[in-house]
Amino acid sequence: MPTYDYRCQSCSQTFEVRMSMSEYAEGKKPACPRCGSSDVDRAFTSFGVLTASRGGSGGSSFGRSCGHGGFT
Numbered sequence: 419m420p421t422y423d424y425r426c427q428s429c430s431q432t433f434e435v436r437m438s439m440s441e442y443a444e445g446k447k448p449a450c451p452r453c454g455s456s457d458v459d460r461a462f463t464s465f466g467v468l469t470a471s472r473g474g475s476g477g478s479s480f481g482r483s484c485g486h487g488g489f490t
């Protein structure tokens with residue numbers, strides 16, 4: 419079952435919801451897990467962005483430069 423990204427209009431929380439494609443096609447809207455509002459919109463975040471942030475390569479390079487600066 420695919421997951422879809424939604425963004426809450428009340429608190430700007432973004433969250434993933436797993437639902438069938440038929441439910442998605444019907445325009446079914448889940449409730450926000452943060453504030454419980456059903457005033458949510460579909461958010462089409464790119465998978466590439468999610469993958470990059472989970473990779474952590476940017477974080478490790480940041481820590482490395484930080485350690486090098488302290489040593490010198």
Ligand SMILES: [Zn+2]
Nearest residue numbers: 426429450453
């Ligand atoms: Zn919300």
